[in-house]
Amino acid sequence: MNRRTKIAAVGFALLLTVGAGGTAVAMADFAAPGADGRPVVREAAALTGTAKLYRPAGDDITFSFDAHLAAKDNTDPQAATGTFRFSHYKDGKGGYAVAKVDCLTTGGKVAVVTGKVIETDVDAFRNKRVGISVHDDGKRDRLGYSWVGRDTDLEVPPCLSSAPFEKVLPGTGDFTVLPWQLD
Known part of the structure; x- marks a missing residue:
């Protein structure tokens, strides 16, 4: 040959x-x-895990996710279920919010989840839809959220958030993003 x-x-x-x-x-x-x-059959998409944000001033900022899109709802990201929680405390002051998931989209190692706040001790978040993005890079995850900027009273549409601009505290990012596979 x-x-x-x-x-x-x-x-x-x-x-x-x-x-x-x-x-x-x-x-x-x-x-x-x-x-x-x-x-x-595996679920269509998912975002799970917890991480703390890095802040040099020592703020305690935590985000936790348990969001899922069932296989049967593969073409409808607004059928996602679950909750996510975030909190921000410093020097004994701050607050928390829990949101019921109303949309989840993922692509590769990036996820965007939105939800209506169903429980909070912060008036600005009460009954508002918020959006959060996560980049699960396996080394140092990143996170972004919709309430950044001058006008934080805007109503966030489903499935939208900002880019994941915040770094998580080393050793705390255990996010898992299950990529959405449209068929």
Whole structure:
């Protein structure tokens, strides 16, 4: 066999191997066997985890997420469910809010979640929709939120937030973003 034929054969074998592996990974995402042996379809998207923001002045700022989009709702990010919570305290002063998720979109390692505040001790957040973005880079996660800027009284539309501009405190970012796979 000449050299070109050998190279072509090896390349073809690699493509077959990679293709088979990719198919196995895709099948694992959508049809992994459950405890009862039947295929279990993974959810369409998710954002989970907790982190503290880095602030040199020592502020205690925490964000926690438990947001999910079921596989059956794959084409409707506004069918997402769950909650997220954020708090900001310094020198014994501050507040918290809990929001009920009303939209979740993810792409790669980035997620945007919005929700209506259902519990808070901060009047400015009461019954407002807020948006948060997360970048799960696996080393030092980042986070952004909709209430930055001069006009913080704006009503945030579903599925929107700012870019993830804040760094989380090293060792606290355990966000997990499950990428949305539109089919």
